[in-house]
Amino acid sequence: MNHALVVTLLASAVAYGTPLLLGGLGELLAERSGILNLGLEGMMLVGAVVGFWISQSNPGPTSVTLALALLGAIAAGALMGLVHAIVTIAFEANQVVSGLALTIFGGAIGLSSYLASSASLGGQPGHHQFQPIDVFGLKDLPVVGPLLFHQDAMVYLSWALTLATVWYLYHSRFGLHLRSVGESPHSADSMGVNVAAYRYVHTVVGGAFAGMAGAYFSLALTPSWADGLTAGAGWIALGLVIFAFWRPGLLVVGAYLFGLVTSLGFTLQSRGVKLPPELFAALPYLLTIVVLVLVSSVWSRRRLGAPAGLGQPFRREE
Amino acid sequence: MIRLERRLETPRWLGVVIPLASVLVALLVAGVVLLASGHSPVEVYRSMIEAAFTAPGAFSATLVSATPLVLTGLCAALAFRMRVYNIGGEGQLYMGALGASAVGLALGGLPGPVVILAMILAGMAAGSVWAAIPGLLRTYANTNEILTTLMLNYVAGLLGYYLIFDSNSFWRDTTSPSAKVFPQGKTLADSTSWPAFHLGAVTVPLGFVLGVVLAAVMFVVLRSTKSGFQLRVIAGSDRAGRYAGMRTKRAIVLVMLGSGALAGLAGASQVGDFSHLFDPSGLQQVSYGYTGIVVAALVAFEPLPLVLAAILLGGLINAGFTLQGATFPQGLVGMIEGILLLCVLCGSLFGRFRIRMRPAAAGAARTPGDRGSAGEDRPLVEEQEIPILASGSEP
Numbered sequence: 101m102n103h104a105l106v107v108t109l110l111a112s113a114v115a116y117g118t119p120l121l122l123g124g125l126g127e128l129l130a131e132r133s134g135i136l137n138l139g140l141e142g143m144m145l146v147g148a149v150v151g152f153w154i155s156q157s158n159p160g161p162t163s164v165t166l167a168l169a170l171l172g173a174i175a176a177g178a179l180m181g182l183v184h185a186i187v188t189i190a191f192e193a194n195q196v197v198s199g200l201a202l203t204i205f206g207g208a209i210g211l212s213s214y215l216a217s218s219a220s221l222g223g224q225p226g227h228h229q230f231q232p233i234d235v236f237g238l239k240d241l242p243v244v245g246p247l248l249f250h251q252d253a254m255v256y257l258s259w260a261l262t263l264a265t266v267w268y269l270y271h272s273r274f275g276l277h278l279r280s281v282g283e284s285p286h287s288a289d290s291m292g293v294n295v296a297a298y299r300y301v302h303t304v305v306g307g308a309f310a311g312m313a314g315a316y317f318s319l320a321l322t323p324s325w326a327d328g329l330t331a332g333a334g335w336i337a338l339g340l341v342i343f344a345f346w347r348p349g350l351l352v353v354g355a356y357l358f359g360l361v362t363s364l365g366f367t368l369q370s371r372g373v374k375l376p377p378e379l380f381a382a383l384p385y386l387l388t389i390v391v392l393v394l395v396s397s398v399w400s401r402r403r404l405g406a407p408a409g410l411g412q413p414f415r416r417e418e
Numbered sequence: 419m420i421r422l423e424r425r426l427e428t429p430r431w432l433g434v435v436i437p438l439a440s441v442l443v444a445l446l447v448a449g450v451v452l453l454a455s456g457h458s459p460v461e462v463y464r465s466m467i468e469a470a471f472t473a474p475g476a477f478s479a480t481l482v483s484a485t486p487l488v489l490t491g492l493c494a495a496l497a498f499r500m501r502v503y504n505i506g507g508e509g510q511l512y513m514g515a516l517g518a519s520a521v522g523l524a525l526g527g528l529p530g531p532v533v534i535l536a537m538i539l540a541g542m543a544a545g546s547v548w549a550a551i552p553g554l555l556r557t558y559a560n561t562n563e564i565l566t567t568l569m570l571n572y573v574a575g576l577l578g579y580y581l582i583f584d585s586n587s588f589w590r591d592t593t594s595p596s597a598k599v600f601p602q603g604k605t606l607a608d609s610t611s612w613p614a615f616h617l618g619a620v621t622v623p624l625g626f627v628l629g630v631v632l633a634a635v636m637f638v639v640l641r642s643t644k645s646g647f648q649l650r651v652i653a654g655s656d657r658a659g660r661y662a663g664m665r666t667k668r669a670i671v672l673v674m675l676g677s678g679a680l681a682g683l684a685g686a687s688q689v690g691d692f693s694h695l696f697d698p699s700g701l702q703q704v705s706y707g708y709t710g711i712v713v714a715a716l717v718a719f720e721p722l723p724l725v726l727a728a729i730l731l732g733g734l735i736n737a738g739f740t741l742q743g744a745t746f747p748q749g750l751v752g753m754i755e756g757i758l759l760l761c762v763l764c765g766s767l768f769g770r771f772r773i774r775m776r777p778a779a780a781g782a783a784r785t786p787g788d789r790g791s792a793g794e795d796r797p798l799v800e801e802q803e804i805p806i807l808a809s810g811s812e813p
Contacts, residue, residue: 138564142756183760192770193763196503196564197715201763204708205756211451214749218455332572339565378580385569385576389555392566397559 109360109367111246114255115321117359119144119313119330121258123337124344124351125265126309130181131341132269132282133302134409135188138199140310141334142206143180147173147311149212152318152325153219155228162228166319169228170254173315174308180206181307185300192413208328216325226323230254230316254316261309265348278302282407285414295414310334332385339388343395346407354391361387421774428769436769437716437727440761448754455747462746469740470733478621479740483704484732485691486511488629489684490710491728492636495719497677498711499640500653502670506552506567507681508707509574510545512698514685516578517544519589519606519696522689526607533610537690538628538683545682546675548574553674557667563674571707578698589696603695612690625687629725632680636721649673681707704735712755716762731755 123140130137137143151173158165180202187198206212216222230252232239239250269275280288281298289295317329336358344350365380449459470480490507497504518541525533552566581587583601591597591604612624640646652659652666659666684706693700713731717723738751 187760187763191764191767193766197498197711197759198763200505200708200711201715201756201759203756204712204752204759207752207756209705210749210752210756212749214451214455214747214753217748332568335565335568339569342562342565376580376584378576378584382573382576385572388569389561389566393555393559393561396561 105367105371107243107246109363111250112363112367113356113360114247114251115359116362117356118255118258119316119321119333120337120340120358121262121313121352121355122254122316123310123313123334124340124355125258125261125348126177126181126306126313127338127341128306128344128346128348128351129265129278129302129309130306131410132278132346132407133299134282134285134407134412134414135185135299135303135306136195136199136411137181137184137303137306137310138196138338139180139184139202139206139307140199140338141330141332142203142210142212143177143307143310144314144317144330144334145208145212145328146180146206146215147177147314148318148329149215149221149314149325150176150311151315152221152226152323153215155226155319155323156221156224157219165228166230166253169319170312170315173311173319175311177311177314178304178308181304181310182300184307185303188413189296189299189303192415195411203334212329213327216327221325222327224324226318228319229323230320252320254312254320257312262348262352269348279407282409285409285412289414289416299414313337336384336388339392342406343391345395358384358387422767422771423774425770425772432769433718433720433723436765437723437762440716440758440765441730443761444754444758447757448750451753452747452750457747462750465741465746466734466737469737475619476736476740478619480729480733480736481620481622481626482692482732483706483735483739484728485623485625485629485687486684486704486706487710487713487728487732487735488626488633488725489680489687490707491713491724492629492632492710492721493677493680493684493707494711494714495721495724496636496680497673498714499719500649500670500673502553502556502673502677503564504549504552504567504674504677505564505711506549506570506678506707507684507710508705509567509571510548510678510681511685511688511707512571512574512578512701513548514541514545514682515689515696515701516581516589516685517541517682518686519603519689522606522610523588523604526610528609530609534612534624534690537610537612537686541682541686541689542679543682545678545680545685547678549674549678549681550671553671553678556674557670575698575702578696578701582696582698591695603697606689606694610690611694612687614691623687623691625684625691628683628687629728632683633721633725640721681710684710709735709755712759715759718762718766 123144127137127140151169154172155165155169158168184198184202187193188195204210232250232252235249239245241249269279277288277293278298280291281293281295285295313333314330318325322329340351340354340358343354361383365377365383368375369377369380445463449463452459452462469476471477490511493504493507493510518537521536521540522533525536548570551570552561552563555561555566556563581589582603586592589603591602596602614624615622615627640649648659648664649669651662652664652669656666659669685701688701689696709731713727714724716727734751734754738746742748
């Protein structure tokens with residue numbers, strides 16, 4: 101039963117969807133504060149390489165090493181988020197170009213490749229990997245076993261973070277302030293909310309999530325390094341935030357839907373279906389376009405979701 | 419206390435100082451990274467300048483990299499000025515190479531000038547078609563072009579791989595001995611090679627000449643024609659353009675088509691000037707499309723100085739190729755490009771604001787209402803309109 105095609109497919113959809121979920125959550129938080137972060141792809145790549153580097157060079161036991169590697173990836177992503185925050189908040193620079201600059205800086209011909217080549221990580225087999233955990237010994241339950249009770253620690257972490265984000269956004273005072281900063285920074289400011297501080301914190305946290313998402317590639321999905329490892333997952337996560345109307349609940353649905361499409365190619369190929377691999381590889385990108393068109397043309401008339409202050413620099417009138 | 423005062427106009431000298439200072443800061447920051455990873459920055463930079471500009475033949479090699487960068491830079495400049503964020507120059511370049519090589523292969527028997535002209539047109543057309551998709555989606559379905567252009571880059575890359583590596587397409591060479599070992603594209607006939615011009619010891623490819631001509635054309639059109647004026651108005655405010663009876667949707671589609679044509683021409687030049695075959699993996703390794711954005715942003719999207727920026731970054735990329743290995747770590751090119759862009763962005767603050775050191779109370783003399791009058795020539799400052807969900811074209 102648990103080896104049926106559908107179950108394998110769904111289980112790997114969760115795996116491929118996890119970095120999209122983590123990256124998407126980070127982007128969602130940043131965009132809710134009014135900062136568009138197009139540097140997501142670059143932050144994910146740097147997070148991935150830093151995580152992998154630590155996991156390869158740390159001599160300790162697997163659990164400690166993986167925890168350190170994850171922390172390193174988070175720190176790297178947060179640092180890049182801080183750069184984006186300084187450039188777009190303190191210097192009021194164009195958010196689109198700043199994000200692109202960070203993606204080029206960290207990307208496949210930038211810092212991630214630099215770090216990987218100076219530590220000669222390329223081609224090394226990974227020493228450590230996040231392994232599925234058999235929670236409560238329930239992994240053999242039909243269907244739900246492999247899906248809910250036999251995932252790796254980072255998947256459970258992503259679920260916890262999603263719940264935390266929902267609570268934070270909708271049930272905490274900070275979340276209320278955050279949403280007001282994103283919708284109308286000037287009103288928030290006149291209510292005594294420190295707009296710049298909210299934007300800094302959430303852009304940095306967004307970067308930390310992106311670093312974590314990148315680490316999922318190099319520590320869980322494919323424990324190895326190749327330049328451009330994330331293959332556009334950061335950009336797809338950006339599209340997912342729009343698809344989800346900036347709501348974490350819908351983001352989960354979107355992330356696993358895209359995870360499913362990605363895993364479809366791999367699963368069908370491993371079962372001997374003969375179709376050009378490029379076609380499967382192109383599916384997530386094509387689906388992103390289709391979804392964006394649907395969301396923007398059909399549903400945008402209801403004006404759902406997009407924080408009204410997104411992309412607007414804030415400067416208090418003196 | 420430090421205060422920022424909004425400037426009414428950006429002084430001209432800042433347009434020169436900001437890019438230059440940015441280059442210096444970028445080299446300094448990258449130097450720190452080099453030091454931290456055990457390289458000598460002085461040594462690396464010395465060999466970079468040598469490999470890019472001063473060694474015999476170095477400048478010709480730099481022009482080889484600068485050629486696509488002028489064109490992809492113009493592609494980004496045209497679109498970004500209009501706040502149409504076409505990040506798809508990369509994919510449009512692949513499609514241009516695909517189109518130009520198809521025409522070159524099909525018409526190989528015709529006289530050279532005819533084929534070359536056909537290749538140029540085919541490359542531009544293919545780039546335009548690829549850019550038309552996100553352009554039409556933006557205007558008629560309100561779809562954010564940043565993400566659609568980007569997704570199409572990946573799709574174009576995969577299409578190229580499919581045609582050469584996983585199919586027996588028209589572009590793939592299936593007969594020559596080397597192609598049996600490793601898949602490659604069919605080589606075009608000698609008559610389809612684009613001519614190059616020789617200025618002393620320097621070889622100038624036809625693509626570079628076309629790029630310089632097009633930069634001049636863009637400068638003149640934007641500055642002194644009616645359509646250029648309309649573009650400037652729409653760039654400043656979509657709403658004002660519509661109010662004045664301008665067809666803003668059509669303008670955005672046309673900008674996208676023109677922008678795609680420029681990147682497509684860069685792709686055609688890759689085939690006609692240099693590789694003489696369709697080489698998807700070679701095109702993807704260099705990512706000239708993305709670098710074009712850096713080139714354009716470095717000079718605030720002005721077409722004429724853009725040529726110089728293209729030569730500068732062409733030199734950087736050329737040095738990257740020539741020195742690859744122990745002295746020049748992989749990934750340095752992208753890092754310097756990224757830092758450069760961030761510095762230019764931060765520097766533009768000084769174009770918009772004047773920094774004053776004086777007590778806070780004295781600042782009250784500011785004229786009210788000077789907010790938002792930062793000049794219509796610089797679409798990328800002030801009130802950024804970022805079309806993340808809807809493009810703002812619905813009233």
